[in-house]
């Protein structure tokens with residue numbers, strides 16, 4: 308069985324090689340894997356700087372834009388404006404969107420290397436990091452990644468069904484994703500209704516009994532990983548008071564003159580809110596029914612079962628931590644022998660995303676969680692590049708990803724222009740890929756097909772005044788695309 312498959316594969320490769328000489332030269336053929344910000348920005352650079360290049364963007368899902376669609380919080384619609392520029396790129400006659408095609412499943416890296424001069428891997432970081440601590444498999448301990456997917460319509464997350472009949476949620480982690488989920492849990496439902504949050508999430512959130520969200524982090528306020536915009540939104544959130552532990556701020560005010568410029572305003576906001584909140588906030592908080600409670604210097608060591616429902620999480624056990632060395636914004640942290648238990652009925656792990664090798668031929672560094680590369684050139688694979696979160700690790704916002712992708716674009720441009728990458732050999736590109744996909748019975752979704760899905764989603768959103776109602780089932784997307 309295996310052998311016949313190998314023979315078939317081999318025949319196909321031979322066939323491809325012969326085909327690649329019969330296709331007339333039409334400039335560098337580049338394929339980009341993943342249609343998130345990294346994929347689109349690298350495409351923009353290639354199209355701009357290499358006038359005869361063609362770029363095919365392969366995407367696992369029938370819909371484009373990666374975490375701009377499935378990550379960015381629904382109540383931050385302005386962040387999604389990048390979609391306008393990505394759409395223009397996708398409509399460029401030299402760019403082709405090839406949706407519903409997954410590297411590692413529908414196409415192998417070897418296939419793509421045969422068909423294209425350059426293969427650019429920008430497929431993101433879509434797995435979860437876990438703590439690996441006792442009790443982590445209890446019910447109602449979820450990854451923030453899937454919770455975000457649930458309210459943002461990520462296919463596969465629509466049935467997550469988080470139990471929101473609980474009083475307290477522990478969010479473990481203090482980055483911006485942690486703040487996004489805290490805000491979605493605590494915001495008045497009327498403030499979410501007009502955005503593209505999924506209907507199933509809206510319904511569940513409107514019946515939520517959650518009163519407190521604890522935002523637990525290992526380090527102190529000086530090292531907080533979230534940014535000022537998100538922190539300010541929490542402090543000002545309607546019907547919600549922010550409750551800090553005053554002891555967490557010991558020495559912070561005195562250290563203020565040494566805080567680096569970009570973080571100064573954030574640390575000032577946290578210190579002021581904790582120690583001398585403005586009068587109007589204090590007044591508003593008196594009536595608040597919900598609370599947002601950042602807790603610093605705590606590291607989860609176990610999840611404990613609920614007393615009434617033992618299969619479910621009932622509390623999180625935290626080690627009290629302390630910081631090493633002199634006070635600074637980058638101090639490392641260690642656990643002490645002191646512990647604290649905090650009750651919670653739902654725990655959301657928000658400690659980051661993780662990349663993986665989508666194809667066995669991709670050299671992957673599991674320790675750093677990235678594809679092995681130097682300046683975006685994938686180790687040991689000439690003509691294969693990587694960028695965005697799969698190349699840098701899952702850090703930073705879209706602007707950082709954009710910078711990285713433009714840098715990668717310059718590397719590819721240089722390699723093509725100086726002949727490091729020989730684009731004079733003829734390569735068939737999508738012409739041949741289409742045959743492979745057709746043989747496998749894969750329904751390819753074009754950008755025009757996506758526009759049909761897009762317009763259907765927008766129509767479905769109209770009755771409830773939302774910009775769109777996202778379709779969450781791939782089969783339904785494919786039906787619309789195919790009609």
Ligand SMILES: Cc1cc2nc3c(=O)[nH]c(=O)nc-3n(C[C@H](O)[C@H](O)[C@H](O)COP(=O)(O)OP(=O)(O)OC[C@H]3O[C@@H](n4cnc5c(N)ncnc54)[C@H](O)[C@@H]3O)c2cc1C
Nearest residue numbers: 341343344345367373374378409410430431695696704705
């Ligand atoms: C919850 C969350 C909220 C965020 N909010 C903000 C924000 O408000 N503002 C901001 O500036 N930044 C925000 N970011 C950061 C921003 O989303 C990232 O910087 C950016 O999306 C990374 O881009 P990328 O292209 O590397 O990865 P992604 O955006 O993840 O894109 C990767 C694409 O590859 C596709 N793919 C995966 N596997 C395959 C495969 N095998 N074959 C083909 N395609 C594949 C995926 O479906 C996806 O479309 C947020 C991130 C998260 C996680």
